[in-house]
Amino acid sequence: MNIGSEICRGCKSNNLFVGINLGELPIANELYSNPMESFETFPLCLKICRDCGLGQVQDVVSPERIFRDYRYLSSTSTFFLNHARDFVDELLSNGTVGADDWVLEIACNDGYLLRNFLEKDISCLGIEPASNVALIAQELGIEVLNDFFTENLARKLVSERGHPKLVIANNVLAHVPDIQDFMKGLSVLAGEKTVVSIENPSILNILEEMQFDTIYHEHFSYLSALAVRKIALENNLVLFDLQEINAHGGSNRYWLARKESAAEIQEKVQHTVERELSAGILEREVWDKTNSKVQKILQDFTNWLNAQTEAGKKVVGYGAAAKASTLINASLEIGNGLLAIADASHEKQGRFMPKFNIPIISINELLKLKPNVVIVFPWNIKDEIVDSISPKLPESVEFWVAVPEMLRIETVNSRSNHADNTTPVGLKVTK
Ligand SMILES: [Zn+2]
CATH class of the missing domain: 3.40.50.150 (Vaccinia Virus protein VP39)
Structure with a gap:
């Protein structure tokens, strides 16, 4: 498998090594209008240049695309x-x-x-x-x-x-x-x-x-x-x-x-x-250890989802950004564990995230699904999201993140402080 160019795009050195290997993934920001049985995947592997310290992935997608x-x-x-x-x-x-x-x-x-x-x-x-x-x-x-x-x-x-x-x-x-x-x-x-x-x-x-x-x-x-x-x-x-x-x-x-x-x-x-x-x-050696930790996070995410499903819980995601795509698609077989991903962006709603064909839904649709668990993908704005969504859901609903590890987000304070905040955030997830 070709896992990326062999030349550093920063300093032209060929002294590169594999830092993080995430396997073969679809293009993160391409969400389909219909469920797709087949789609293109490309190796996603972060290589590190030992001469200049730049990390890079192979350019499989053109800037025009x-x-x-x-x-x-x-x-x-x-x-x-x-x-x-x-x-x-x-x-x-x-x-x-x-x-x-x-x-x-x-x-x-x-x-x-x-x-x-x-x-x-x-x-x-x-x-x-x-x-x-x-x-x-x-x-x-x-x-x-x-x-x-x-x-x-x-x-x-x-x-x-x-x-x-x-x-x-x-x-x-x-x-x-x-x-x-x-x-x-x-x-x-x-x-x-x-x-x-x-x-x-x-x-x-x-x-x-x-x-x-x-x-x-x-x-x-x-x-x-x-x-x-x-x-x-x-x-x-x-x-x-x-x-x-x-x-x-x-x-x-x-x-x-x-x-x-x-x-x-x-x-x-x-x-x-x-x-x-x-x-x-x-x-x-440092990157090898990090790569092992990444594989463990992916495995933990898969196990966690499977355990939720076995316990009869409905899990819905929040934030259909590139971060979600990388986590979900680098994970092992997650089956039907994730019912849908809610996103505030109208451009994304109604589309599907490959490769498990997960529907992207609106916030209202998320509420109608009555999930037991919400997994928040954009960890960088998790508090903003939880503050916005949790007041609209029963107190028993759990909020989780998967990065840097499977963690339940505490919602008690956010509920008491923001009980009147019922407007969804205009969520715009970082690139
Ligand atoms: Zn370099």
Whole structure:
């Protein structure tokens, strides 16, 4: 079985080893309109580059296929709206961006971040490949290029507009198959005074928090400070600062600038690199142990579901996101143990998740099913979900998560505190 490319897409090394092997899975975000007897599966295996610390899965799915029907809107998450506003306020107050500067955001989504610059009359431009999403940003008055970011596009932008003062690339680098070209593009954009800000979940989350369900085919790369520093340097950019932020279960915000004009390198960079090394991100034995733990979580999930079924309990899932797909489809035969998965997104309701053909239902349908147990897949917003759903269900209904291990979620406090909260959250699960 071919379990992924043999060359690191970050540093071109062939010194890769298998970190986590999840077997053959369907594409996580592709939900079918009808139950399907057969569907395509592809190997899903996270490989680690021993030379740069990048994690990667084989690119079996093209970016065009991912973005053909892209439904993730950042603005539906209150967390991301607040996070973006705070970030922009900070940049303006600390002088990173001033009145005469212009700002470029790569993968600007629905304008959730750039709208803050627009409000302050700072010139900005977004790049967004998904046309349905780009349109929403354009309707806010934001200038958006409906395109993929490449080195060629970067050259064109610089020749037409000069270097931006700030380039933002949040949660996009992991979805780019050609990281080298992307980084070359950043290097072209970076003038003497430009700073580049990149946010992405850290690969340490998989190793330390068992967030293996963030591995799926549409998510090509898993970044570390070690990898970003090395790939940036090859393109004449320096990683001069880094912040740990509370997004997507733990992310890093990397700050890059041209090598010759970068500010002094902050201690935090070296500190983070050392922490990654001491956690063992380059060590095969450490990953082998993690892989064994992952297999145990999958087995525990299967056993748990079977035990619920044998006890005559109705189990319904919540949140038909990629995380659910990875957990369910990497698990062994779960049979009919999971009746349905509820999701607040109208685009997903009425569809089916391969390979067990699990129907995706609305929140109202979940209530009608009268489940005994609800398993919450997006663990990163589990409290938000439980607070929203539990008041509508009998107190005997149990809520569980499967990652980082099978755990029952305590609901007593949330019920007494939020008894009047009967509106389902506009659930938008992280990529
Ligand atoms: Zn590498």
